[in-house]
Amino acid sequence: MKWKPEHNIFFEMSACAGSCINGPKAARATSVARRRYDVIQYAKPATEFPRRPSLAIAQDYPASPVARNEYGELQLRDALRTVGKYSAEDELNCGGCGYDTCRDFARALIPRNAERMMCAAYTRKLAQKKANALLQKMPSAVVIVDDDLNIIECNSNFVHLFAAEEEPAKNFEGRALSAVMPFSYLFNRVLDSDEDIVGHDIRYQRGILTTSIFTIEPHAVMCGIFRDISEPIVQKEQIIDRAREVIQKNLKTVQQIAYLLGENAADSEIILNSIVRSFTPKDGDDPIVREQQ
Ligand code: SF4
Known part of the structure; x- marks a missing residue:
């Protein structure tokens, strides 16, 4: 039927999925099917409602505009x-x-x-400034590429890692990843398979790069993080981490020993006290027995 301006139209302006049957405020005690059934039972066809309201419900509300602040x-x-x-x-x-x-x-x-x-x-x-600051301060080399494997963004560590020795380090943004570094095939793999690469070690020049490549926007944006684990600074960090781990383990062991010693000392004290009590002469004990002791 074609709508005409004189026809009345009822809009149910429900903003939630499922509305009164399965919306966020719907009762959860019964199933969705049961709730739908209840609504159908409760609803009445439009013919049962009077065409015109018997009461005059029209009301005028004059607009009350907010005073506009004026500043210099x-x-x-x-x-x-x-x-x-x-x-x-x-x-x-x-x-x-x-x-x-x-x-x-x-x-x-x-x-x-x-x-x-x-x-x-x-x-x-x-948000962009914060992300850039984080990107630039990260100790790893980071690159973000689009689905054509063109570089959207990268940090200075990435530029230093992959800039050719003869060319001065410059901005890589907008360049094809394959023209800059030899591992662009890994990004292709992530793009095709949708599976991230995490902690993959690759030999590069004289070092070993631990590589992680993950999707930021499926089939559109990816991020790659590279860290040369053969660098002395990384080795130092690893040694520090290991040392911390050993200290933590030692502390735990010492705590356990202290607990056992404490328990043992308490037991010994109880036993010794009971021995002392049993050998202490009470009033009325035989003095000869005391002399023999
Ligand atoms: S730029 Fe910011 S302040 Fe200006 S209209 Fe858009 S949201 Fe409002």
């Missing part, structure tokens, strides 16, 4: 700077924060009616 240009610029907007080009006016423009958002920021994290562009930039 300097105040607005200061507020915009806190979300990384230093010029008019930074004001994207995308509406992601729920306000029509970045300036409206700034007007809400000043009296603290809004929070900086509501700006989608600012949150994304912040």
